[in-house]
Amino acid sequence: MSVEEKVIKIIAEKLNVSEDQVKPEASFVDDLGADSLDLVELVMAMEEEFGMEISDEEAEKLRTVKDVLDYIKERVK
Amino acid sequence: MELLKDKVALVTGASRGIGRAVAVELARAGADVAVNYAVSEEAAKEVAREIESLGRRAFLVKFDVADPSAVAEGVKAVEEAFGRIDILVNNAGITRDGLLVRMKDEDWERVLSVNLKGAFLVTKAVLPGMMKRRDGRIINISSVVAFSGNPGQTNYAASKAGLVGFSRSLALEVARRGITVNVVAPGYIETDMTAALPEKAREALLSQVPMGRAGTPEEVAHAVVFLASDKASYITGTVLHVNGGLW
Numbered sequence: 372m373s374v375e376e377k378v379i380k381i382i383a384e385k386l387n388v389s390e391d392q393v394k395p396e397a398s399f400v401d402d403l404g405a406d407s408l409d410l411v412e413l414v415m416a417m418e419e420e421f422g423m424e425i426s427d428e429e430a431e432k433l434r435t436v437k438d439v440l441d442y443i444k445e446r447v448k
Numbered sequence: 449m450e451l452l453k454d455k456v457a458l459v460t461g462a463s464r465g466i467g468r469a470v471a472v473e474l475a476r477a478g479a480d481v482a483v484n485y486a487v488s489e490e491a492a493k494e495v496a497r498e499i500e501s502l503g504r505r506a507f508l509v510k511f512d513v514a515d516p517s518a519v520a521e522g523v524k525a526v527e528e529a530f531g532r533i534d535i536l537v538n539n540a541g542i543t544r545d546g547l548l549v550r551m552k553d554e555d556w557e558r559v560l561s562v563n564l565k566g567a568f569l570v571t572k573a574v575l576p577g578m579m580k581r582r583d584g585r586i587i588n589i590s591s592v593v594a595f596s597g598n599p600g601q602t603n604y605a606a607s608k609a610g611l612v613g614f615s616r617s618l619a620l621e622v623a624r625r626g627i628t629v630n631v632v633a634p635g636y637i638e639t640d641m642t643a644a645l646p647e648k649a650r651e652a653l654l655s656q657v658p659m660g661r662a663g664t665p666e667e668v669a670h671a672v673v674f675l676a677s678d679k680a681s682y683i684t685g686t687v688l689h690v691n692g693g694l695w
Contacts, residue, residue: 406624408579408621408622408624408625412579412580415576
């Protein structure tokens with residue numbers, strides 16, 4: 372499974388939406404119905420899956436699916 | 449009927465007093481129990497034996513709830529031994545009584561560290577697993593003095609009242625995750641902690657209890673078992689007083 376596929380799978384699972392809805396431009400809060408704890412869980416799941424630490428400052432900037440994809444792809448080489 | 453069949457519980461400060469009764473009653477209701485203690489190893493082993501004699505698994509785990517790295521390691525050890533933690537009872541508590549005007553800074557800090565920060569640290573370590581499973585029960589042991597006040601116990605009362613605000617706020621944070629957070633507030637209960645009070649103070653306390661007697665640790669434990677069970681599935685952020693009418 373590619374990094375992108377993994378990220379999309381995790382987002383779909385954590386936010387309880389279908390993978391089709393996890394489009395790059397989708398906003399977690401506005402389009403996918405995430406609340407603040409969902410966002411924390413998402414960050415924790417990414418940290419676990421990719422063995423990295425994401426600081427609160429960095430996490431705050433991750434608002435859309437594309438933000439997360441770019442962030443993870445940049446750091447997982 | 450086993451209310452807590454196949455559940456896994458962690459009870460802090462479970463070697464003596466209310467914590468011990470809670471650990472045993474959870475086991476009697478069907479749960480496997482991790483018995484946390486900081487000092488009393490022999491007493492903790494006895495609790496573990498009692499749990500095993502009820503046909504449940506026990507796991508001894510020693511850590512100071514106020515020590516962040518020890519808490520993280522201890523909780524990890526429990527999760528490795530039992531696979532998960534369904535029920536957390538933050539019971540570990542100490543007293544360092546004295547009138548405020550003479551209270552030492554370290555007596556204030558130690559009581560707040562163990563009783564309040566300890567609950568924060570253990571909860572923080574246990575919560576991620578509960579969030580993932582969308583299921584969990586957190587029960588924090590407060591005290592009647594959080595509500596009534598008690599001269600000589602500003603530190604203890606502040607820590608126990610702090611647990612109430614802590615619990616109500618956390619209940620709101622995790623309500624949508626299938627996790628409930630509640631408080632049990634015991635009144636005057638027969639434990640080592642109250643046995644340490646001067647005879648006169650105990651008599652005075654007892655005379656104020658409408659039921660005319662001290663409560664037993666088991667009577668507190670039964671409230672915890674209820675809140676930990678599926679029977680309490682729609683109860684969160686609340687305080688269950690177990691005090692024989694003492695306010």
